[in-house]
Amino acid sequence: MKKLLLIVLCLTGFYVNAQEIPEPEFVGECVYVKSDNTSVLLEKHLTQNRTVASTGLMMTGIGKVRTQLQIPGCCSNLSINKNSEIKLIIKSTENSTDPFSIIKVFKFEKKKKYRRAEVSSLSNFGTTKSNNYINVSFVGKKYGESSYAIKLDAIEPGEYGIMILNPNALDQKQTVISTFSITE
Structure with missing residues (x-):
């Protein structure tokens, strides 16, 4: 009986500790959970x-047309060491949908004045590829009333973005990306 009571107290303590960070205020916002159990709101950008x-398409008629999303600035304000545990809390409209289907974590191509991610490509031979993001796998769980807690495992240094899709909306008015950097 004592062991059962001790296990219940430990699990209750873990659950309460896991819920100390409040959910983000607005749908689409993301917070990074630091190792000291405080949080930082990720920077948001309109895309x-x-x-x-491609040059080949323009010169010879053989090549691709690529669609990309772009955000200004070379780097995110939030840098996370690659050896740190990366936990994020992401607010959604509700949390009964599989998070992998509505949350996209992807890597940007970093340039001096902007960051880009390829969305789709079309070759003149008719080959179309969509969802060309360099996706990052994660493990997600329900958090609070309408958020998700996700954990990213071992991602390489670079610039990353998070896009939250609303499965209940018929159209996305403006794409908002939350960003962070992984450093050595």
């Missing part, structure tokens, strides 16, 4: 859509 044709 620009960009379509570019």
Whole structure:
């Protein structure tokens, strides 16, 4: 009986400790959970859509047209060491949907003045590829009333973005990306 009571107290303590961080205020917001159990709101950006044709397509008629999303600035304000445990809390409209189907964590191509991610490509031979993001796998669980707690495992240094899709909306008005950096 004493062992059972001790196990229940330990599990209750773990659950209470896991819920100390409040859910983000607005749908689509993400917070990074630090090792000292405090949180930092991730920087948010509105995206620009960009379509570019390859040089080969322009010169010879053989090549691709790529659609990319772009955000300004080379780097995120939030840098996380690659050896740190990466836990994020992401607010959604509700948390009964599989988080992997509505949360996209992806790597950006980093440039001096911006960050880009390829959304889709179309070759003149008719080959279309969509969802070309460099996706990052994660493990997600329900958190609070309408959020998800996700954990990223061993990702390489670089610039990353998080996009939250609303499965209940018929159209996405503006794409908002939350960003963070992984450093050595």
